[in-house]
Amino acid sequence: LAKTTQPISMDSYEGQEVNITCSHNNIATNDYITWYQQFPSQGPRFIIQGYKTKVTNEVASLFIPADRKSSTLSLPRVSLSDTAVYYCLGGGGDKIIFGKGTRLHILP
């Protein structure tokens, strides 16, 4: 089971690019890396998932180095509405581990 480590909190300003890095040293060979976003009093929401190299969708990019022991979520040109907690998960299956996540605070 891959436990993850992320920064507890980050601050950034509107319009900037934000990168949040997660380490998952013992991720299983077949497991993907998934990032979720959570607003207060809501359930987490899927952002992006990848296995290796780079994945991009309409809201974010995910960079995964060749050794897959870490990943970086990149949010381009953040806005105030991106203030939330971001979780990375290294795997899933029949036992899913969320860490404490990264509390991202966007300033005007």
Place this chain on the structure above:
Amino acid sequence: ETGVTQSPTHLIKTRGQQVTLRCSSQSGHNTVSWYQQALGQGPQFIFQYYREEENGRGNFPPRFSGLQFPNYSSELNVNALELDDSALYLCASSLREGPTPTLHFGNGTRLTVT
């Protein structure tokens, strides 16, 4: 396509009582998992159900139990409630395919135990 819905949204119970929380899975999903989220913490995995059987469990005592029905909806039951059971309870549905299914969460049930 309907998303994951949970009921009730809020609930207040007294220590020692029993509670049942309900979850309706997203259409087409065959797996449901439950999480407990205390204030300021990440969701903690309680258990997962696939084809009406529990197939994964986190570090929670047996007084936390669940059911999955043929229509893939689910219940979480908690007996002998304790004050520390106060939390947001989240349900997530997914389609069991591949090693890392994407989880689709409801907005949870806020349980307060007094």
